[in-house]
Structure formats: C-alpha cells, structure tokens
Amino acid sequence: MSSTRLDVLCIGNAIVDVIANATDALLHTEGLVKGSMRLIDADEAERLYSHMGPAQQVSGGSAGNTAAGLAALGGRAAFIGQVAPDQLGKFYRHDLTAAGVEFITPANDVGLPTARSMILVTPDGHRTMNTFLGAAQHLPASALDEDQIRSSSILYLEGYLWDPETPRFAMVRAIEVAREADRKVAFTLSDTFCVDRHREGFIELLDSGRIDILFANQAEVEALAGIAHLETAVEVIKGKVETLVVTRSEDGALATQAGERADVSAEPIRELVDTTGAGDLFAAGFLFGQARGKSLEQSLRLGAICAAEVIQHYGARPEADLRALAGELAA
Amino acid sequence: MSSTRLDVLCIGNAIVDVIANATDALLHTEGLVKGSMRLIDADEAERLYSHMGPAQQVSGGSAGNTAAGLAALGGRAAFIGQVAPDQLGKFYRHDLTAAGVEFITPANDVGLPTARSMILVTPDGHRTMNTFLGAAQHLPASALDEDQIRSSSILYLEGYLWDPETPRFAMVRAIEVAREADRKVAFTLSDTFCVDRHREGFIELLDSGRIDILFANQAEVEALAGIAHLETAVEVIKGKVETLVVTRSEDGALATQAGERADVSAEPIRELVDTTGAGDLFAAGFLFGQARGKSLEQSLRLGAICAAEVIQHYGARPEADLRALAGELAA
Numbered sequence: 001m002s003s004t005r006l007d008v009l010c011i012g013n014a015i016v017d018v019i020a021n022a023t024d025a026l027l028h029t030e031g032l033v034k035g036s037m038r039l040i041d042a043d044e045a046e047r048l049y050s051h052m053g054p055a056q057q058v059s060g061g062s063a064g065n066t067a068a069g070l071a072a073l074g075g076r077a078a079f080i081g082q083v084a085p086d087q088l089g090k091f092y093r094h095d096l097t098a099a100g101v102e103f104i105t106p107a108n109d110v111g112l113p114t115a116r117s118m119i120l121v122t123p124d125g126h127r128t129m130n131t132f133l134g135a136a137q138h139l140p141a142s143a144l145d146e147d148q149i150r151s152s153s154i155l156y157l158e159g160y161l162w163d164p165e166t167p168r169f170a171m172v173r174a175i176e177v178a179r180e181a182d183r184k185v186a187f188t189l190s191d192t193f194c195v196d197r198h199r200e201g202f203i204e205l206l207d208s209g210r211i212d213i214l215f216a217n218q219a220e221v222e223a224l225a226g227i228a229h230l231e232t233a234v235e236v237i238k239g240k241v242e243t244l245v246v247t248r249s250e251d252g253a254l255a256t257q258a259g260e261r262a263d264v265s266a267e268p269i270r271e272l273v274d275t276t277g278a279g280d281l282f283a284a285g286f287l288f289g290q291a292r293g294k295s296l297e298q299s300l301r302l303g304a305i306c307a308a309e310v311i312q313h314y315g316a317r318p319e320a321d322l323r324a325l326a327g328e329l330a331a
Numbered sequence: 332m333s334s335t336r337l338d339v340l341c342i343g344n345a346i347v348d349v350i351a352n353a354t355d356a357l358l359h360t361e362g363l364v365k366g367s368m369r370l371i372d373a374d375e376a377e378r379l380y381s382h383m384g385p386a387q388q389v390s391g392g393s394a395g396n397t398a399a400g401l402a403a404l405g406g407r408a409a410f411i412g413q414v415a416p417d418q419l420g421k422f423y424r425h426d427l428t429a430a431g432v433e434f435i436t437p438a439n440d441v442g443l444p445t446a447r448s449m450i451l452v453t454p455d456g457h458r459t460m461n462t463f464l465g466a467a468q469h470l471p472a473s474a475l476d477e478d479q480i481r482s483s484s485i486l487y488l489e490g491y492l493w494d495p496e497t498p499r500f501a502m503v504r505a506i507e508v509a510r511e512a513d514r515k516v517a518f519t520l521s522d523t524f525c526v527d528r529h530r531e532g533f534i535e536l537l538d539s540g541r542i543d544i545l546f547a548n549q550a551e552v553e554a555l556a557g558i559a560h561l562e563t564a565v566e567v568i569k570g571k572v573e574t575l576v577v578t579r580s581e582d583g584a585l586a587t588q589a590g591e592r593a594d595v596s597a598e599p600i601r602e603l604v605d606t607t608g609a610g611d612l613f614a615a616g617f618l619f620g621q622a623r624g625k626s627l628e629q630s631l632r633l634g635a636i637c638a639a640e641v642i643q644h645y646g647a648r649p650e651a652d653l654r655a656l657a658g659e660l661a662a
Contacts, residue, residue, distance in 0.1 A: 020429075021650075054399070054648060055425040057388040068385070087418040087444065095385040098351075113418065234415075317385060 004183075006102070007075040007291035009152035011174055012063025013136040013160055014081030016088045017316070019127075020055040022120035023287070027128060034122065037129040037191055045132035048118055048316075057088075058315050059095035060117060061136075062158040062190060065098025065277045065316045067286025069306050071100035072322040073330050074289065077225060078102035078148060082139035082167070088114035099317070104145060110138040117263060119276075127276055135154070137164035141173040141329040149174055150181040153291045154213070156283065159190030162198045175210050184290070186213035188283055189220040196223060206240040213243040213290065215283050221246050243290075245300070247282050249275075255286075255296050262297040267308035281306040285326070294329065302329050335514075337433070338406040338622035340483035342505055343394025344467040344491055344498070345412030346446040347419045348647070351386040353451035358459060365453065367524055368460040370494060376439070376463035379449055388419075389646050390426035391448060392467075393489040393521060396608050396647045400615025400637050402431035402654040404661050406622065409479060413470035413498070419445035420466070426469050430648070435476060441469040450607075458607055468495035474506040480505055481512040484622045487519035487614065490521030493529045506541050515621070517544035519614055520551040523613075527554060528628075537571040544574040544621065546614050552577050574621075576631070580606075584635060585619075586627050593628040598639035610649025612637040616657070625660065633660050 030048065041047065061081065065095055065294050071076035075266055079096055083089030085107040094112060096103045115136035120128045139161075149155060155178040161167045178185050187205065189195050195202065202224060205211055214237070220242075225233035230246070238244045238256040245252045252265040285306035289299025323330045350517045358365055361379065366375035371379065388507065392412065411428055414420030416438040423445060427434045446467035451459045470492075480486060486509040509516050520526050526533065533555060536542055545568070549561055552575075556564035561577070569587040570577045578584045583596040614636035620630025640651050654661045 049425060052425075053429050054390065055422075055429075056646070057422065059385065091386075091388065094380060094383075098384045098386075315387070 004151055004153045005076065005191035006078050006148070006152040008154045008156050008287045009078045009080065009149055009281055010063035010067040010156045011080045011161065011171060012158040013061050013115055013133060014064060014083045014092050015061040015117050015131060015136060016092055017058050017060035017119055018049075018055045018116050019058065019119045020053040022053065022145070024122055027120060027122065028177050032120070032128050032130070034128050035126050036193055037131060038193070039118075040130050040132050042112070042132060045116070045118065045130070048130055052118060054119065056179060057091070058317070059092050060316050062160060062188065063156060064096060066156060066284045066287070066315045067101045068094065068099040069281045069310075069322065070288055072318040073284065073288045073302070073306070073326060074323040075288045078152065080105050080139070080144060080148075082135050082143065083107050084112060084114045084135035085109050086113050088116060095230065104148070105143050108138065108143070109136060110136065112137055125274065133164060137166060139167040139170050141170040143171060143176070146177045149177045150183070152183060154184045154186055154287055156186045156251050156287060158188050159194045159198065159202065160193070162201055173203055175273035179210065184212045186215065186283075186287060187209060187211045188279065191222060192219045192223045195220050199224060212240055213245065214241045215245045215247070215279070215286075216251070217247045217279060245286055245303070247279055247303070247307070249278070253282065253300050255300050257296050260296055262300055264297060264300040264304055267304045269308050269312050273312050273313060275311050276313045277310045278307045280316060281310040283317065288330070296327055302326055305329070335482055335484045336407065337400070337409050337479070338482040339396035339401050339407045339485045339618045340411065340480060341398040341487045342411040342492065342502060344392050344446055344464060344487040345395060345414045345423050346392040346462060346467060347423055348446050348450050349380075349386045349447050350389065350390035350450045350452060351384040353384065353453055357382065358451060358453065363451070363459050363461070365459050366457050368462060368522055369524070371463050373459050373463060376447070376449065378613060379461055382575055383440040383449060383451065387423070389648070390423050391647050393491060393519065393611050394487060395427060396433045396611035397487060397615045397618070398427065398429040399648045400612045400641075400653065401619055403649040404615065404619045404633070404637070404657060405654040406619045407420075409483065411436050411470070411475060411479070413466050413662050414438050415443060415445045417444050418441050418449060435479070435574060436474050439466060439469065439474070441466055443469065452652055456490070456605065464495060468497060470498040470501050474503060475508070476504055477508045480508045481514070485515045485517055485618055487517040487618060489519050490525045490533065493525070493532060510541065512527050515543045516541060516543045517546065517614075517618060519546035519610065520555060523550045523554045526551050529549070530555060543578065544616075545572045546576045546578070546610070547580045548580070548610060574636070576617055576632070578610055578638070580609070582625035584613065584631050586631050588627050588647065592625055594632055595628060595631040595635055598635045600639050600643050601630055602643060604643050605645045606642050608641045609638045611647060612641040612649065619661070633657055636660070
C-alpha cells in the first residue's frame with residue numbers, strides 16, 4: 001500500500017442545519033415522527049419553514065461532522081459534497097475549511113440551492129429532521145477527485161448518500177477507486193429509516209465485499225439483520241464485514257474485527273445537552289484510531305471520547321480541543 | 332391622538348449575526364478593539380471571514396432584537412429595515428415574522444447582499460463586532476410605509492442608522508411622519524463609538540425636540556454629554572428630552588421623565604452567559620411599558636426583566652416567554 005496524504009476522506013450530503021424550538025403539538029399537526037429524518041422537496045421546505053419558529057443556522061451533515069471531528073483530533077481529513085454557488089454553500093465551505101478540513105469539491109449550479117435540514121427541537125431535547133437535499137442530491141461522480149480518494153487511508157461514506165440516485169452512483173464509483181488503490185472503505189447506516197429504505201442495497205454492498213468498516217447503532221444493526229436482538233444481529237452482520245462497530249449510547253460500544261471483539265463503556269459526562277452528532281463524532285474517533293494504527297479497543301475509546309464531547313453542548317460539531325481530550329490516544 | 336394598531340415600530344439595520352469563537356491573539360493580529368462595533372466593506376468582510384473559525388448564524392440587529400422582545404412580551408411590534416433578495420434576507424424575514432413581528436419592507440436588489448455582522452467571541456465572553464452593512468445601508472425613505480408609522484404609538488430608532496446617509500434620511504423622514512401624527516419618537520445611542528462618530532448630529536436631534544425618549548447606557552450618556560460622571564451627564568442630557576433612560580448593567584437603570592426620576596436595581600440572574608442584546612431587550616421592556624400606560628418605574632422594571640432573560644443565554648433575542656416572566660406588569 002503506497003503512502004497516504006490524508007487519514008480519512010468523508011463523502012456525504014453537504015447540509016446546513018436550520019434549528020428551531022418546536023412544541024409537540026407542532027410535530028403532531030405536521031404528522032412528524034419524533035427523532036426521525038425525512039426527505040422533503042422545495043415546496044414542503046418552504047411550507048414547513050413558514051410554520052417554524054426563529055432559527056439558528058449551523059453547518060452539519062453527517063459525514064461533514066465526522067470530517068470536522070477528525071480535524072479536531074489532529075487528523076488529516078477531507079470532505080466531498082455538493083453545495084450550490086449561494087450564501088449557504090459559502091457558509092458550509094467556510095465552516096469546514098475553518099475547521100481544518102480539505103474541501104475542494106466545486107460549487108455547482110444545478111438550479112437548486114444548498115441543502116438544509118430543518119430541525120425541530122422539542123422540549124424533551126429530541127430532534128426531528130426535515131431535509132431538503134437541494135444541490136446535495138446532484139453530487140456527480142465527475143465531481144470526485146480520484147487522486148484525493150487514492151491519497152486517503154480510509155474512505156468514509158454515509159448511508160444517507162444512498163437516497164438520491166446521483167450521489168449513490170458517485171459513492172459506488174468512489175468505492176471502486178478506493179478499493180483499486182487498496183484503501184479501506186467505511187460506511188455508516190445513518191439511521192433506521194435509511195436502513196428500512198435501502199436494506200437490500202446495503203446488504204448487497206456488504207455481501208459484495210466492498211465495505212471494510214461498518215458503523216451502526218443498536219437499532220440500525222438490528223434493522224439491517226432483521227432481528228430485534230443485539231447479540232444475534234451482531235452475529236449475523238459481523239460475518240459480512242471485516243470490522244463492525246456498534247454504538248449503544250449510554251451503554252457504550254462494541255466492535256468486532258476479524259475474530260477479535262472489544263467492548264467499551266461510555267465516557268462519563270457532566271450533563272447531556274444534545275445528542276445530535278454523537279454517531280458522527282464516534283465515527284471520527286474510531287476512524288482516527290484505525291488510520292493511525294491504534295488497537296480495536298483504543299479506537300473505540302477514541303470514538304467514545306469524541307461522542308461524549310459533542311453531546312455536552314448544542315450542535316453536531318466539536319467545540320473542545322478533541323486532541324487534548326484524547327491525550328495519549330491521539331498522540 | 333387617534334387610536335393605534337401597533338405599540339412600537341422599530342427601524343434599524345437588518346443584520347444577520349455570524350458568530351464564532353476567537354482568541355485574543357486573533358483580535359490583536361486584526362487590530363480590533365475588544366467589545367467595539369466597526370463597519371467594514373465587502374472586501375474586508377471576505378478577508379476577515381476567511382480568518383474566522385466555524386460560525387453560527389442568527390438574526391440580529393439592534394432594533395430587530397427590540398422588536399422581537401416586544402412581540403415576546405405580547406406587544407404589537409413592527410420592523411422596518413432593508414434586506415436583499417437573498418438567502419440571508421429570507422432567513423432574517425423568517426425569524427422576525429416567526430417571532431410575531433410585522434415586517435413588510437420589501438427586499439431590494441441594490442447589488443449588495445443582506446447585512447451580516449461577524450462577531451468574534453473571546454474566551455472572556457466579550458464580543459467584537461465587524462459589520463458589513465450591505466443592503467441595510469440602502470434603506471430608502473421610499474421604503475417607509477407612512478401609514479404604518481402613523482399607526483404606531485411609538486417609533487423607535489437605533490443610532491447605528493445614522494452611519495450611512497440613505498437610512499439616515501429615511502430615519503429623519505420617519506421622525507417627521509411620526510411627529511405629524513402626534514406619536515412618540517424613541518432613539519437609542521447604540522454604542523459609544525457611534526456617539527463619538529455622530530455626537531453633533533445626535534445633540535441636534537435632541538435640541539430640535541425631535542426625540543421624546545432617549546436610551547443610553549452609562550458610557551454613552553457620558554460620551555454624549557462629554558462628561559465622565561454619570562449624575563452630571565444625566566443632569567446635562569435630561570433637559571434635552573422628555574424621557575431619558577440610562578441602563579447601568581448590574582447596577583440597574585434610571586429614568587427621568589418631566590421632573591420625575593425613577594431608579595431600579597438589576598433583576599437577579601442565575602448565570603451571566605452573554606450580554607449581547609441586553610440594551611435591545613431593556614428597550615423592548617421599557618417601550619412596552621410606556622406604550623401600555625405603565626408608570627416610569629414599572630417601565631424600567633419591565634426593561635430589567637427582559638434584559639435579565641437575554642443575558643442568561645447565548646444570542647440577542649429572547650428564548651423564554653417574556654410575557655409570563657413579566658407577570659402582572661405585562662397584563
């Protein structure tokens with residue numbers, strides 16, 4: 001394997017989060033399932049926005065959050081995603097670049113604005129996401145910088161990319177390029193609704209041996225296996241992938257890797273503020289560990305440390321110095 | 332005086348805040364005075380933005396914050412300000428409208444984007460503002476809805492509007508319309524640098540009897556009077572205006588009105604988080620009181636209650652139910 005310039009290259013939907021407080025009554029009126037992510041079109045986005053309260057905007061997107069976490073750990077991270085040539089797109093690019101992430105995918109005018117996810121936060125702290133993919137759903141395979149892919153130890157992809165056809169093709173091409181260059185390919189199932197929508201496609205990705213590292217939370221791995229029992233689901237899926245990582249919120253996380261198994265407990269926290277980005281940051285820590293030759297357990301611990309940081313404040317990107325928090329592990 | 336449809340109509344710069352953490356070293360490198368607001372052009376905005384960390388965007392603007400506070404108290408509030416027909420402008424309009432503020436000034440394509448203020452937050456919690464006025468500096472007198480002005484008990488203006496010539500003319504025209512309709516005119520000095528820039532103009536506004544209610548903090552009233560002693564400065568200025576309100580942070584506030592004087596202490600708070608918007612929200616409470624026929628002291632207390640709420644969280648717009656917090660006073 002030739003030397004690499006980057007630790008991890010993340011591909012995902014480039015999305016700005018538009019976050020507002022909401023009542024349970026609003027969720028009910030709008031017929032929304034609390035805690036879920038649904039895709040909406042431009043008209044629905046306009047309509048829902050007009051019913052939402054005053055909002056704040058912060059850059060998000062699952063793989064983008066992971067890339068920001070990697071950079072905060074001192075990792076060499078890059079991101080590929082499609083923004084439009086508009087203010088939201090400039091905002092998104094600024095935030096990733098300012099976080100130390102390489103983001104060179106050009107903006108593309110496809111007649112749609114940069115993606116935004118309208119996130120309704122209910123008083124119980126749950127977040128219900130309504131995502132208008134806009135330009136993000138037009139990430140073409142031609143936007144991939146294949147040298148960049150070949151230069152990265154690990155290629156990391158979010159399951160959400162499977163939703164629209166164009167980025168799905170780009171993702172499949174990226175996997176091809178990475179595998180030809182003998183790089184690792186990592187994939188996250190994103191959320192249970194995403195697994196429900198694409199279970200067959202995801203199983204085929206695994207069975208064709210195109211994924212090396214699979215991330216899932218408990219509900220997602222159970223949905224993928226079609227079995228509502230964690231250990232049984234892990235048994236079914238671990239045979240399909242070299243490395244399987246399952247996060248379990250306050251119950252910690254486990255991983256299997258070529259016959260080995262590791263379990264870690266969750267890192268202690270002072271106060272749970274907002275769980276958004278927990279999975280994204282767990283992936284950042286684990287991938288950093290794997291790219292830097294750490295053990296399976298050390299990689300899990302890195303993931304747990306990063307997840308613990310992000311759930312103690314609002315927003316899905318790290319605020320503290322993750323490298324300092326990780327101490328020896330990030331050295 | 333004929334009946335009114337609105338309690339307060341606020342005119343100000345329509346500005347989206349772009350907020351990022353920053354080190355003291357960055358302020359030093361950039362030659363910035365901590366805690367100040369400076370105006371910058373498009374090139375400087377671009378340059379500074381590229382040096383700023385990841386940011387969040389929230390709607391702001393001094394008079395806009397006051398309008399949002401008035402609505403949160405149950406007041407009938409409106410806002411006049413200039414946005415561009417772009418994403419930031421839509422975001423700004425959404426936030427005010429969703430807060431219950433009437434905002435009907437049309438977007439205007441003058442070749443400049445909606446205003447943004449890049450706010451650098453240092454670890455000591457201080458905020459240093461770098462404002463690119465963009466479209467906001469092109470608010471023309473023709474954008475005023477004169478019926479709307481005549482329909483409001485109080486017209487409220489921010490001193491920042493005095494900076495660019497076009498909105499200054501609009502402001503002067505708005506004052507004319509309000510006075511002809513026998514409405515009250517309120518004005519805030521905005522900040523000491525603003526007073527330094529426009530002391531003569533502000534004194535002339537007062538001496539010509541065009542302002543009924545003047546808001547200032549201690550430093551601003553001292554700068555306006557040219558005397559570094561609170562009580563002496565109050566003596567000098569109170570003769571120039573029917574009602575003078577001076578806010579003094581943790582030392583409370585005082586007001587003079589036609590021979591009467593009232594002093595209130597600050598409301599107790601649990602934790603000081605972010606002082607941005609304290610003056611804007613104090614004005615909201617006081618104006619609500621005056622529009623609803625409350626006494627001078629009651630109006631000051633309403634101001635103190637609103638200011639206390641906004642400094643206990645990040646951001647310059649209220650999050651709690653101000654009407655409930657104010658209890659009997661808002662009834």
